[in-house]
Amino acid sequence: MGLAVRELRRRRGLTVRQLATQIGVSVGTVSAIENGHVGTSSERVVTLADALGVRADRLLVGIADPIRDERWGPAVAGAGREDPEDWRHYEPLELDPALRGALESFLEFGYHGSTMRGVAERAGLSVAGLYHYYSSKQQLLVTILDRTMEELQRRTTAAGTAATDPWTRFALLVECQALFHSHRRELGFIGATEMRSLARPARERIARLRRQEQATIDAEVLAACLAGAFGTPRPREAARAVVTMCTAIPQWYRHGGDSSPEQVADSYVDFALDLVQCDPSRRPQWE
Incomplete structure (x- = not known):
């Protein structure tokens, strides 16, 4: 190192x-x-x-493994075989054994109820072997949340560049949020429940990235309101409600349940458009 x-x-x-x-x-x-x-x-x-x-x-x-200069580049969990432009496509989540063990333990017992010994058992490693790669539970949590935000930000950026007007971008961004929080419900659940367990400075960094996600949708709602396409008199509150609705998906969604992630996303886009009072007849021609 x-x-x-x-x-x-x-x-x-x-x-x-x-x-x-x-x-x-x-x-x-x-x-x-x-x-x-x-x-x-x-x-x-x-x-x-x-x-x-x-x-x-x-x-x-260490230096033997190439180090990226960009903190938020495309080298994220599950992204190895994905087309970075296809933000709707999800491969199975790929994590190294230690992170997989930590994720499973945090989901079952919570961060504070998990132990390094328990993580090592789930990872198929000795405790000493786990400590060779990750020196604490905190480091495991930070790494999981870093990877969560990396992937979400990459997909958000791709979705936002797929349209030229704010109302369409808004719909695509909502679809992106809903797809991520259902396909990656495990990561989303940890992100929603364990922020309080992060120590500084990682907590401030992750919180800042979450605010950036919110601000992206805030901007599109405000722009669509100014263009006359959305009728909500409270665009910031509406945008906050939309993001909160999407980030709550991991609380109830289960893989293999009644709805696929795509079906969830379709429904949530409809919910979001109703919330911002979208009227297709009022949409101007966007130059």
Whole structure:
């Protein structure tokens, strides 16, 4: 990991002193980390990753595994065989054994009820083997939520570029949210229930990304209202209600149930258009 820290620090044009100031440690501590002379706690790994602009798990794999400069790139769980332009297409969720074990444990027992030993058993690893890759439950949770937001943001961006007018973009963004929170209900459930378990600075970062998702839909509702296509007198409240409705899907949706994700998404787009008082007859010709 020390080599990875040094390489990323140099890529970002940071001195050892500047990085030390950012993460609140001494210059000697940063030097010791880069030279592999000191152990690094999970909390400090997360802090370092934030300062260097990468996910904590990418920092841990070290320089032998290519490190992405972009925090929110396409290298996300389940994305390996997917067309990045096809935001409606979902392959089965792919996670490494440790993350899979953590996800299953968090879903069953919650974050605070889970233990590293229990995660290791579900992952088919020894406890020592699990600690080799992930040094704490917190790091496992942060990695799961990072990957959740990466995939959601990638799909949101693709959906938003598939239309030229705000009312159509709004419908596509709602469809995207509903598809994600049903196809990826496990990730969505953890995102909805375990934000309170995140420590700083990861909590602020994930919360900021969630606000960005909300702001994307806020903007389209407001633009459609200004264009006369939506009649709601309270566009911000309506947009917030729409997103809350979609993020609640993991609370009740079950794979293999009465409705497919696509059927859920169709219904939720209708619900959302009713909520914003969409009147097709009022839609102007969008230039």
